[in-house]
Amino acid sequence: MNVARKSGTVRHYIHILRKEIRETPSKMFYNILFLLLVSYRATQALENGLARTPPMGWMHWERYRCITDCKNYPNECISENLFKRTTDLLVSEGYAAAGYEYVIIDDCWLEKSRDNVTNKLVEDRYRFPSGLNHLADYIHNSGLKFGLYQDYGTHTCAGYPGVINHMALDAQTFAEWDVDYVKLDGCYADTATMDAGYPEFGRLLNKTGRPMIYSCSWPVYQEYEGKIPDYEALKQHCNLWRNYDDIDDSFESVAKIMDYFSKNQDRIQPHGGPGHWNDPDMLILGNYGLSYDQSKLQMAVWAILAAPLIMSNDLATVRPEIKAILQNRDVIAVNQDPLGIQGRRILIQKNIEVWARPIMPRNAAGDYSYAVAFVSRRTDGAPYPISFNLKEIGLRSQRGYDVFNLYDKTEQLGLYKSLDSFYTRIIPNGVNFYKFTVLGSPNRY
Amino acid sequence: MNVARKSGTVRHYIHILRKEIRETPSKMFYNILFLLLVSYRATQALENGLARTPPMGWMHWERYRCITDCKNYPNECISENLFKRTTDLLVSEGYAAAGYEYVIIDDCWLEKSRDNVTNKLVEDRYRFPSGLNHLADYIHNSGLKFGLYQDYGTHTCAGYPGVINHMALDAQTFAEWDVDYVKLDGCYADTATMDAGYPEFGRLLNKTGRPMIYSCSWPVYQEYEGKIPDYEALKQHCNLWRNYDDIDDSFESVAKIMDYFSKNQDRIQPHGGPGHWNDPDMLILGNYGLSYDQSKLQMAVWAILAAPLIMSNDLATVRPEIKAILQNRDVIAVNQDPLGIQGRRILIQKNIEVWARPIMPRNAAGDYSYAVAFVSRRTDGAPYPISFNLKEIGLRSQRGYDVFNLYDKTEQLGLYKSLDSFYTRIIPNGVNFYKFTVLGSPNRY
Numbered sequence: 001m002n003v004a005r006k007s008g009t010v011r012h013y014i015h016i017l018r019k020e021i022r023e024t025p026s027k028m029f030y031n032i033l034f035l036l037l038v039s040y041r042a043t044q045a046l047e048n049g050l051a052r053t054p055p056m057g058w059m060h061w062e063r064y065r066c067i068t069d070c071k072n073y074p075n076e077c078i079s080e081n082l083f084k085r086t087t088d089l090l091v092s093e094g095y096a097a098a099g100y101e102y103v104i105i106d107d108c109w110l111e112k113s114r115d116n117v118t119n120k121l122v123e124d125r126y127r128f129p130s131g132l133n134h135l136a137d138y139i140h141n142s143g144l145k146f147g148l149y150q151d152y153g154t155h156t157c158a159g160y161p162g163v164i165n166h167m168a169l170d171a172q173t174f175a176e177w178d179v180d181y182v183k184l185d186g187c188y189a190d191t192a193t194m195d196a197g198y199p200e201f202g203r204l205l206n207k208t209g210r211p212m213i214y215s216c217s218w219p220v221y222q223e224y225e226g227k228i229p230d231y232e233a234l235k236q237h238c239n240l241w242r243n244y245d246d247i248d249d250s251f252e253s254v255a256k257i258m259d260y261f262s263k264n265q266d267r268i269q270p271h272g273g274p275g276h277w278n279d280p281d282m283l284i285l286g287n288y289g290l291s292y293d294q295s296k297l298q299m300a301v302w303a304i305l306a307a308p309l310i311m312s313n314d315l316a317t318v319r320p321e322i323k324a325i326l327q328n329r330d331v332i333a334v335n336q337d338p339l340g341i342q343g344r345r346i347l348i349q350k351n352i353e354v355w356a357r358p359i360m361p362r363n364a365a366g367d368y369s370y371a372v373a374f375v376s377r378r379t380d381g382a383p384y385p386i387s388f389n390l391k392e393i394g395l396r397s398q399r400g401y402d403v404f405n406l407y408d409k410t411e412q413l414g415l416y417k418s419l420d421s422f423y424t425r426i427i428p429n430g431v432n433f434y435k436f437t438v439l440g441s442p443n444r445y
Numbered sequence: 446m447n448v449a450r451k452s453g454t455v456r457h458y459i460h461i462l463r464k465e466i467r468e469t470p471s472k473m474f475y476n477i478l479f480l481l482l483v484s485y486r487a488t489q490a491l492e493n494g495l496a497r498t499p500p501m502g503w504m505h506w507e508r509y510r511c512i513t514d515c516k517n518y519p520n521e522c523i524s525e526n527l528f529k530r531t532t533d534l535l536v537s538e539g540y541a542a543a544g545y546e547y548v549i550i551d552d553c554w555l556e557k558s559r560d561n562v563t564n565k566l567v568e569d570r571y572r573f574p575s576g577l578n579h580l581a582d583y584i585h586n587s588g589l590k591f592g593l594y595q596d597y598g599t600h601t602c603a604g605y606p607g608v609i610n611h612m613a614l615d616a617q618t619f620a621e622w623d624v625d626y627v628k629l630d631g632c633y634a635d636t637a638t639m640d641a642g643y644p645e646f647g648r649l650l651n652k653t654g655r656p657m658i659y660s661c662s663w664p665v666y667q668e669y670e671g672k673i674p675d676y677e678a679l680k681q682h683c684n685l686w687r688n689y690d691d692i693d694d695s696f697e698s699v700a701k702i703m704d705y706f707s708k709n710q711d712r713i714q715p716h717g718g719p720g721h722w723n724d725p726d727m728l729i730l731g732n733y734g735l736s737y738d739q740s741k742l743q744m745a746v747w748a749i750l751a752a753p754l755i756m757s758n759d760l761a762t763v764r765p766e767i768k769a770i771l772q773n774r775d776v777i778a779v780n781q782d783p784l785g786i787q788g789r790r791i792l793i794q795k796n797i798e799v800w801a802r803p804i805m806p807r808n809a810a811g812d813y814s815y816a817v818a819f820v821s822r823r824t825d826g827a828p829y830p831i832s833f834n835l836k837e838i839g840l841r842s843q844r845g846y847d848v849f850n851l852y853d854k855t856e857q858l859g860l861y862k863s864l865d866s867f868y869t870r871i872i873p874n875g876v877n878f879y880k881f882t883v884l885g886s887p888n889r890y
Contacts, residue, residue, distance in 0.1 A: 061826070062826045063826050063827065064826065064827055065825060065826050065827045067827055076827065076828075248824035248825055248826070248873075250824040250873070250874065251696065251697075251734075252697065287873070288737075288738045288739075288872045288873050288874050288875055289696075289736055289738075289824060289873055289874045291734055291735055291736045292733075293733045294733075294736075379694045379695040379697070379698060379734060380510060380693055380694070381506070381508045381509065381693070381694050381757070382508065382510045382512055383521075427733045428693075428694040428734055429694065429695065429733050429734045430733055
């Protein structure tokens with residue numbers, strides 16, 4: 001991310017080293033060696049080494065909003081209880097094994113004012129009675145990681161205290177709470193100061209020495225005002241960032257986000273990559289607004305977009321067929337592809353959109369494999385047949401491709417050459433999602 | 446509907462009577478008595494006695510459109526096979542027992558030209574190889590009824606021959622094919638002639654002596670041109686009529702129809718009633734575009750609107766939880782309420798709509814019971830709490846109401862007085878659908 005963060009890490013090691021020199025001089029050689037390696041890397045890289053693939057996890061906002069009334073809504077209010085239950089369900093229902101890792105508290109977890117004496121942020125005492133360190137331990141003991149929301153401005157979007165005048169203190173408090181992921185929103189703030197302020201908070205997080213994923217909201221607030229965010233700075237200072245509006249529980253909202261990301265892809269897409277991701281917001285699968293087929297559609301497009309896969313739903317009530325989509329290993333593998341190249345909408349024909357993403361494996365000639373989603377924006381009843389020449393949708397390898405249906409392993413598709421026509425039939429609001437594995441790669445000859 | 450239709454029926458009986466006088470003079474007395482009764486009624490009423498409650502059934506259009514390629518899509522093409530399978534499924538899956546009765550062929554069932562010699566309409570010989578009489582028998586032998594589409598203009602919307610220049614012949618052909626329900630579309634036609642032409646075809650149907658429900662599309666074509674249809678004429682000549690656009694497979698489409706019917710309810714709603722119904726188009730439950738909760742929503746609002754319940758889906762693949770909505774006896778009872786009063790959208794508050802319909806039973810004071818649907822047009826994640834004074838939503842009985850959740854019999858709600866506040870919490874895209882049974886009615890004291 002930046003040198004300061006690495007320097008923080010270095011200082012942390014010097015501190016440990018000094019302590020160890022006093023206590024166990026025999027370990028000194030190895031520690032000096034390690035320190036030298038860390039210092040070397042710190043001068044080379046601007047990154048914090050986190051989020052090499054898009055983060056996966058769960059966040060409360062889309063589903064639970066700012067429900068604080070635990071008396072009337074004990075299972076829905078933003079509370080220790082909700083995050084412990086969700087942690088348990090992530091593990092027991094198989095989500096953790098599928099890769100969902102970060103349990104993230106969004107807005108509405110704070111007391112309305114800071115501590116009188118220390119000025120520190122205070123978690124809501126009634127809803128988080130055991131404190132955030134306890135909750136962090138609970139999450140960590142389940143093998144998961146702990147994320148927390150704050151806001152760059154004077155107040156969070158829901159009106160709780162923001163970080164603006166207490167940045168160093170708050171960064172330190174986050175580290176003390178064993179936070180692994182920080183989402184910094186941008187309500188009640190001057191967008192003109194964000195270009196400097198967001199990186200500053202990132203440096204302060206780094207200075208704590210605790211590795212924390214840093215999720216920024218600064219581009220979306222600048223875009224609201226018609227400004228073009230500085231994506232080079234974002235890549236340097238943030239692990240992910242929100243580009244567009246909050247997602248809502250409707251297909252209309254998913255579609256608007258898809259339209260934004262595709263219409264603006266020339267300026268957005270190139271900036272996504274390992275360590276720094278564009279974030280189209282949460283997965284809403286398992287809630288009330290998407291049909292089964294629309295659920296597959298969001299999951300496929302988010303995989304193509306190399307989007308963070310942060311669910312927001314009630315894991316206790318997700319239907320089995322939706323859980324199967326959320327845990328589809330082949331689709332998740334596309335999302336988590338190590339190349340980290342964000343996909344694009346390649347073309348639209350008769351209201352069928354073709355979205356494609358270069359993925360591994362590559363062959364000896366350097367050709368990529370591809371994930372390709374044929375997305376229907378049609379609503380006229382019957383499945384709609386369409387065919388494309390592979391070259392036309394960007395699949396140009398001379399060797400050809402072996403094709404697999406990522407949602408239906410039983411479909412036999414076979415081999416296609418670059419000039420072959422690929423025929424498919426897509427249901428309304430649906431997606432056909434295929435992997436085109438290039439021939440001549442180590443695992444496909 | 447009109448005297449002509451009844452006269453046709455009378456002529457039919459005279460014909461049978463003459464035959465019977467020759468054959469079995471002993472039956473004469475009863476036949477004359479019956480004939481007198483029929484004639485008496487014919488001079489009193491303009492109705493054909495059909496569709497006393499909104500018709501229920503299945504029609505192919507929304508789901509299957511104009512698929513005519515039986516070679517590539519054998520299970521989806523508009524063919525004898527599709528309607529036989531659907532007939533079987535209506536019975537075996539319990540839809541027939543729930544009230545779904547009419548199996549209706551929409552557009553694309555015809556040969557492209559009429560018979561060279563007789564000028565008669567000809568069913569597609571490849572796709573309906575056994576002929577329509579055979580199919581009608583098949584449907585009738587299953588205890589169901591047979592519906593058929595045609596078009597008032599020179600061509601149907603998909604380009605097959607329309608009725609305009611062969612009205613008498615076509616009405617007779619429909620009767621010969623044992624049709625029970627005619628949907629007459631309005632493509633390729635002069636809307637200015639519809640005010641006379643649609644009633645004329647109705648009269649010709651009546652003249653055949655065969656009772657056929659007559660579904661008109663004339664208002665929607667006039668509305669397209671900004672004209673106000675003559676609803677009094679519609680009530681006199683048609684059993685149901687389409688007011689607005691074709692439904693598509695999306696919640697957006699359902700919502701647009703709801704908006705149209707509520708925004709225009711002052712001029713539309715009063716005309717619905719026993720024998721003559723406004724038709725917001727097909728139920729799309731069981732297809733691709735609606736979530737589970739949106740499915741409950743369409744069913745509830747269609748029940749409030751006293752809408753024909755004509756499904757268009759693949760009955761072989763409807764999921765069990767959606768089938769349960771389609772067959773919900775309590776919701777169907779609201780739709781089929783004998784009073785036949787079309788409901789209305791009463792108010793909107795914070796994007797929650799309240800739809801209500803007066804239904805049976807009534808009490809001694811003449812107060813109605815009500816079906817009330819609290820419909821959320823919100824998409825912001827969490828369930829939204831709202832409360833209404835019952836009087837505010839039109840429930841003014843001094844006696845009060847006993848409240849039942851029509852989708853969830855386990856919910857205990859109890860008694861409410863007119864000035865009581867009724868609290869409910871509605872999920873995004875969802876509906877809470879209640880029956881308020883007025884106290885003091887024969888079955889609620």
